[in-house]
Amino acid sequence: MKLPGHFKILLSASLVLSLCLPAAVSGAAIHLESDTLLRVFERDSPTEEDAAVAPLYEYLRADFGELDSRGLSFHLYGWGRADLGDGEFYAYDSAGELLYGYIEYLGPAANFGLRLGRQYVFEGVADEAIDGLRLDGDLTPYFSVSAYGGQPVALDSENGRSGDSIWGGRLAHHLGTHYNVGLSYKSVDNDDEQAEESLGVDLSLALPMGIDLYGYSSRNLDTEGWGEHFYQLAIPVMDFHLRPYLEVFEYDHYFTEGANSAQPFRFLAGTEEQLRVYGGDLLWFGAEDWDLGAKVKFYDYDLRGDSSRYYAGTATWRGEDLPEFGGEFGFMEGDDKANDYLLTRAYFYWDRPPQVLSSGFVTGDIVYVFYDEEIYGEDASLFLSLGAGSRFLSDALEIRVSGDYSADPYLEEDLRGMVLAKYAFDR
Numbered sequence: 001m002k003l004p005g006h007f008k009i010l011l012s013a014s015l016v017l018s019l020c021l022p023a024a025v026s027g028a029a030i031h032l033e034s035d036t037l038l039r040v041f042e043r044d045s046p047t048e049e050d051a052a053v054a055p056l057y058e059y060l061r062a063d064f065g066e067l068d069s070r071g072l073s074f075h076l077y078g079w080g081r082a083d084l085g086d087g088e089f090y091a092y093d094s095a096g097e098l099l100y101g102y103i104e105y106l107g108p109a110a111n112f113g114l115r116l117g118r119q120y121v122f123e124g125v126a127d128e129a130i131d132g133l134r135l136d137g138d139l140t141p142y143f144s145v146s147a148y149g150g151q152p153v154a155l156d157s158e159n160g161r162s163g164d165s166i167w168g169g170r171l172a173h174h175l176g177t178h179y180n181v182g183l184s185y186k187s188v189d190n191d192d193e194q195a196e197e198s199l200g201v202d203l204s205l206a207l208p209m210g211i212d213l214y215g216y217s218s219r220n221l222d223t224e225g226w227g228e229h230f231y232q233l234a235i236p237v238m239d240f241h242l243r244p245y246l247e248v249f250e251y252d253h254y255f256t257e258g259a260n261s262a263q264p265f266r267f268l269a270g271t272e273e274q275l276r277v278y279g280g281d282l283l284w285f286g287a288e289d290w291d292l293g294a295k296v297k298f299y300d301y302d303l304r305g306d307s308s309r310y311y312a313g314t315a316t317w318r319g320e321d322l323p324e325f326g327g328e329f330g331f332m333e334g335d336d337k338a339n340d341y342l343l344t345r346a347y348f349y350w351d352r353p354p355q356v357l358s359s360g361f362v363t364g365d366i367v368y369v370f371y372d373e374e375i376y377g378e379d380a381s382l383f384l385s386l387g388a389g390s391r392f393l394s395d396a397l398e399i400r401v402s403g404d405y406s407a408d409p410y411l412e413e414d415l416r417g418m419v420l421a422k423y424a425f426d427r
Contacts (some may be wrong), residue, residue, distance in 0.1 A: 029067045032425040035059040041416040043089055051086035070106035077101070100129070111144070112137040121148050123170040124184020125200030125218045129153040130166055144172045155190050163192035179205045196256055197221040210236045218254075225253035239286035247277040274302035279310075291316040295330075308334030312343070322351040340372035360390030363402070371409075381408030389420075398422040 037057040045051040058080050065073030080096035083089060102117030115134040121127075123146055132150015139145055147169035155164045168186035181203045188196040202216035215231030232245035255269040279297035293314040300307045312330025327346040332339060347365040352358055367383040387402030400420040407413045 028065050029063075030425070030427040031061075031063040031067060032423075033059075033061040034421075034423045036421045038084075038419045039416065040085075040418070041414065045086045045089040046091060047088045048086060051089060053089045054083065054085035055090065056082045056084055065104075066106075070108055073104050073106075075100065075102055075104060107137075110138045118153065123148065123168065123186075124182050124202050124216070125198045126168055126170075126184065126186045128166060128186075132166070142173060142175060144174065146170050152188055155188075155195075163189065165189045177206055179203065194222070198227070220253040220256070222256070223253045225250055227254035239284055241283045241285070242280060243282075244280040245278065249275040249277075251275070272303060276300040276302075289317055289319065291318075299334075306335050306339075308332055308336075308339050321354075322349075323353070324349045338373050342370040342372075344368050359392070359395075360388065362389075363387040369408075375409035378409040382406065383408075396424055 035058070037059070038054065039057075040052075040054050042050045043053050045053070059077075060079070061077040063073065063075050065071065067073055076098070077100050078096065078098040081090065082095070098118060100118050100120060102115045102119045105114045106112070107114075113134075113136045116132075118129065118131050119134060120129050121134060126148070130148060130150040130152055132148060134146065134148040136146035137144065147167075149165070149167035151161055151164050152166040155161070166186070166188045168184065170182050170184040172180055172182040174180040182201070184200040184202070186196065186198050186200075187194065198218055198220055200216060200218040203214070205213040207213060212234040213231070214234070215229070217229045218227050219225070220227045227250055229248040230245070231247075232243055235242040235244075251268045251271050251273040277297065277299055279295065281293060281295045283291060283293045285291055291314075293316075295310075295312045295314070297310040298307065299309075310330060310332045312328055314326065314328045316324065316326035318324050325346075325348045327344070329344050331342045334340060345365070345367045347363075349361065349363050351361045353360075353362060363386070365383070365385040367381075369381045371379050371381075373379075382405075384405045385402060387400060389398055389400035391398050398421075400418075400422070402418045402420075404416045404418075405414070
């Protein structure tokens with residue numbers, strides 16, 4: 001069985017870091033994490049119906065250097081897959097990927113930070129994986145700045161990487177924990193042509209009486225329109241916590257037709273539709289062992305003239321030794337009866353159950369949905385999951401086994417199994 005190329009690179013790099021770098025970094029720490037996961041299920045492959053599929057995944061993370069203080073450190077994370085069943089099922093899919101691999105330096109002054117390599121960038125309007133450089137730091141006690149540039153990972157399969165670039169940054173004004181206001185910019189080129197250009201504003205504000213306001217808005221500079229607004233409040237009132245929110249999507253400006261857009265949704269860019277999502281969550285923490293909640297969520301479409309509403313109640317009970325039982329009961333109703341359904345969910349998590357798994361845990365989850373109108377001749381769907389696990393070697397090694405069953409209008413019956421071995425090493 002051959003290991004994927006990305007996985008070989010990741011393994012080799014991790015070994016090099018572990019063996020060669022301790023002498024280069026004073027007080028170096030090492031953190032290694034391995035998740036080995038085997039799934040088993042049946043699917044139709046290009047050459048066979050109901051083929052047995054058994055993908056074996058390895059997720060490997062390695063962190064090395066000054067991990068608990070400012071200084072130099074190295075970080076790697078990636079995955080590889082080998083199919084132990086019908087090898088044709090993943091014939092057209094990637095067999096592995098380096099998710100991130102970068103060098104980081106955190107300076108002693110002005111909160112200076114530098115990252116070089118493959119990394120994730122979350123800077124206002126940016127939520128991207130890039131191969132490049134990111135810098136950040138404080139300009140004054142009240143202003144901070146960050147900037148990044150390189151090549152977008154998402155475009156590496158679009159006619160090669162020549163002519164692909166991404167750059168941007170964020171300027172923020174802040175006063176301790178009282179407020180933080182940011183202005184961000186992002187530009188993406190694909191094959192020397194601009195694929196996306198956007199501007200964003202974000203804020204977090206601490207109001208009197210413990211109330212917090214958070215939100216952001218993004219503007220598409222190509223189409224010259226606002227694509228998304230999201231704002232929410234966090235309001236504590238005695239034993240209650242209230243979270244009202246509002247989100248608005250302008251499809252013409254939110255979805256793009258460039259190479260970096262999500263393929264299934266490109267057609268929405270020209271629909272001139274507007275979607276407003278608003279509602280609130282209410283949680284009560286008045287009882288020692290119980291958390292009770294209620295939620296309401298409204299969906300309003302401008303051109304479709306359609307609206308839907310979801311109402312639900314939730315309950316969670318937590319015991320002394322970390323057992324947790326919870327559930328949700330909700331229903332969706334709207335102008336179009338095809339969107340109406342009733343949802344029930346119950347779950348549990350029991351850590352270290354006595355006389356069963358003194359060093360392990362058991363989990364369970366069941367979701368049942370009843371549809372007001374049939375979908376492909378079916379009026380309900382069911383999802384059931386059961387799992388158990390145990391910890392060894394002073395909790396450094398964890399073994400999990402789980403099974404899932406589902407039946408819905410889109411897949412008559414589906415049974416899946418999973419075995420996971422999770423190992424962590426620190427030095």
